[in-house]
Amino acid sequence: MNEQFPSVLLERAVSEFAKLPGIGRKTAMRLVLHLLRQDLGAVEAFAGAVTTLKREAKFCRVCHNISDTETCRICADPRRDASTVCVVENIRDVMAVEATQQYHGLYHVLGGVISPIDGIGPGDLQIESLVQRVKSGGVSEVILALSTTMEGDSTNFYIYRKLAPTGVRLSVIARGIAVGDELEYADEVTLGRSIVNRTPFQGNL
Numbered sequence: 001m002n003e004q005f006p007s008v009l010l011e012r013a014v015s016e017f018a019k020l021p022g023i024g025r026k027t028a029m030r031l032v033l034h035l036l037r038q039d040l041g042a043v044e045a046f047a048g049a050v051t052t053l054k055r056e057a058k059f060c061r062v063c064h065n066i067s068d069t070e071t072c073r074i075c076a077d078p079r080r081d082a083s084t085v086c087v088v089e090n091i092r093d094v095m096a097v098e099a100t101q102q103y104h105g106l107y108h109v110l111g112g113v114i115s116p117i118d119g120i121g122p123g124d125l126q127i128e129s130l131v132q133r134v135k136s137g138g139v140s141e142v143i144l145a146l147s148t149t150m151e152g153d154s155t156n157f158y159i160y161r162k163l164a165p166t167g168v169r170l171s172v173i174a175r176g177i178a179v180g181d182e183l184e185y186a187d188e189v190t191l192g193r194s195i196v197n198r199t200p201f202q203g204n205l
């Protein structure tokens with residue numbers, strides 16, 4: 001597609017939006033025209049939120065969740081059970097589990113799953129920091145709550161092998177969630193039940 005833009009400014013804005021996941025050129029154009037119709041203040045607030053997010057958002061030094069502070073709100077909450085750590089892929093999974101209101105422990109955000117096809121190895125994920133976290137004491141149970149995909153399964157197994165020597169209790173969320181499902185798409189009741197009914201991890205895949 002080779003659109004003729006009457007304005008380089010317009011073309012540049014559309015190109016930036018079209019770089020976003022799931023946004024095609026048509027949608028990008030619609031969004032840009034929408035912004036152009038807004039007050040300057042509203043557009044500045046939009047641009048400001050994006051740049052401030054990038055500039056100031058941190059990763060929690062304990063769980064690696066996205067946070068406004070060095071230690072995230074969940075890790076800093078004294079009412080949470082710090083002896084239980086739920087391992088998830090990303091912040092969307094943290095939000096999905098939080099929405100169930102069935103889990104009161106802490107999290108460990110891996111940043112994805114092991115996927116050789118995508119060039120993601122264990123070293124690209126927060127696995128070593130999980131092992132260190134368990135070794136430093138205070139954690140009695142680690143709950144694996146990764147996607148029920150082949151990549152999720154092999155990541156579970158890798159973590160199991162790394163954590164087995166520590167003697168920490170390792171469990172996996174109940175597979176009420178269908179194979180291939182991602183956590184963030186499970187409904188809250190199902191996901192909540194999967195966490196409550198977690199089972200000991202069987203290391204013999």
Ligand SMILES: [Zn+2]
Nearest residue numbers: 060063072075
């Ligand atoms: Zn945290």
